[in-house]
Amino acid sequence: MIYDPAExxxxxxxxxxxxxxxPRPIALVSTTSNNGINNLAPFSYFNGVCSRPPTIMFAPARRSWDGKEKDTLINIRDTKEFSINIVSEDIGEKMVKCSTDYEKEIDEYSESGLSPLPSKKIKPPIVSESKISLECILNQIVQIGKDDAGSGFIVIGTIILFHIDDEVYDNGRIILDKLQPLGRVAGNGYVRSTNAFDIIRTIKPDV
Ligand SMILES: Cc1cc2nc3c(=O)[nH]c(=O)nc-3n(C[C@H](O)[C@H](O)[C@H](O)COP(=O)(O)O)c2cc1C
Structure with a gap:
């Protein structure tokens, strides 16, 4: 079939x-409001951008029912800081609890049972249960579309500090089977990352 989004x-x-x-990776994004209230929310429109400087992006859309900006976006625009916390299988249920649209005054750490751990270089905490957390400062926010529901933003951030659990680290590499990251698919679906295999790549052709 052919689908034209304009129609x-x-x-x-x-x-x-x-x-x-x-499947999409999941960033559990931790921010702190101007009033000092912590906020935690998952985003699966998330990826790396480049490594010099180490840069990530994620995309908080406007709320689908009223077009309002999400608290995560507002906090990052106000404070220019956030942490990205990688979601392993064991914290999947708690991560989902953070995706309920709570009022701005509600701290999703308390609602989900996840624990905040002080960051070293930024004010928003990292998630203590995450095996990898990235302290980030804002590079830029790019607005996509107009001000209506369905439109959104790209938040681009620079990683200024990595927190890596020794359990998932080996000689400069991350051990996938120990990290057990969750992937997001459509609806309420998730996939595990336990079925990885290699396809050998030639980087430069023989001349
Ligand atoms: C696994 C998962 C991934 C999500 N990914 C996104 C996303 O990429 N973009 C988005 O706008 N909302 C996404 N959501 C919904 C937000 O987490 C939800 O709107 C949340 O309430 C936003 O919180 P905030 O207003 O505190 O920022 C996702 C939810 C789940 C459970």
């Missing part, structure tokens, strides 16, 4: 995107 509501397009762009 459909954004909600239908959204379903095709979250079913096609799979």
């Amino acid at each position: 459909h509501p954004f909600s239908e397009t959204h379903k095709l995107m979250i079913g096609s762009i799979v």
Whole structure:
């Protein structure tokens, strides 16, 4: 079939995107508001960008029902700091609890049972249960679309400190089977990362 997004509501397009762009890594993003209230929310439109400087991006959309900006975006715009916490299988349920649309005054650490651990270089805490956490400062926020529901933002951040659990680290590499990161697919679906295999790549062709 052929699908032209110009002929459909954004909600239908959204379903095709979250079913096609799979599996997605999950960033559990920790921020602190100007009033000092911590916020924690998962984002699976998340990826790395480059390593010099080490840069990540994630995309908080506007709320689908009223077009309002998410607290994570507001806090990062205000404070320019956030931590990204990698989601392993063992904290999947708690991560999902952080995705409920609580009022701005609610601290999702308390709601989810996850524990904040002080960061070293930024004010927002890291998630103590995460095996990898990245302290980040804001590079830039790019607005995509207009001000209506369905539109969104790209938050680009520079990693200024890595926290890596010794258990998942070996001689400069991350051990996938120990990290056990969750991947997001459509709806309420998740996949495990326990089935990895190699496909050998030639980087430069023989001349
Ligand atoms: C696994 C998972 C991934 C999500 N990914 C995104 C995403 O990429 N972009 C987005 O806008 N919302 C995403 N959400 C929904 C947000 O987590 C949710 O809107 C949350 O309430 C935002 O919180 P905040 O207002 O405190 O920032 C995701 C939810 C889950 C459970």
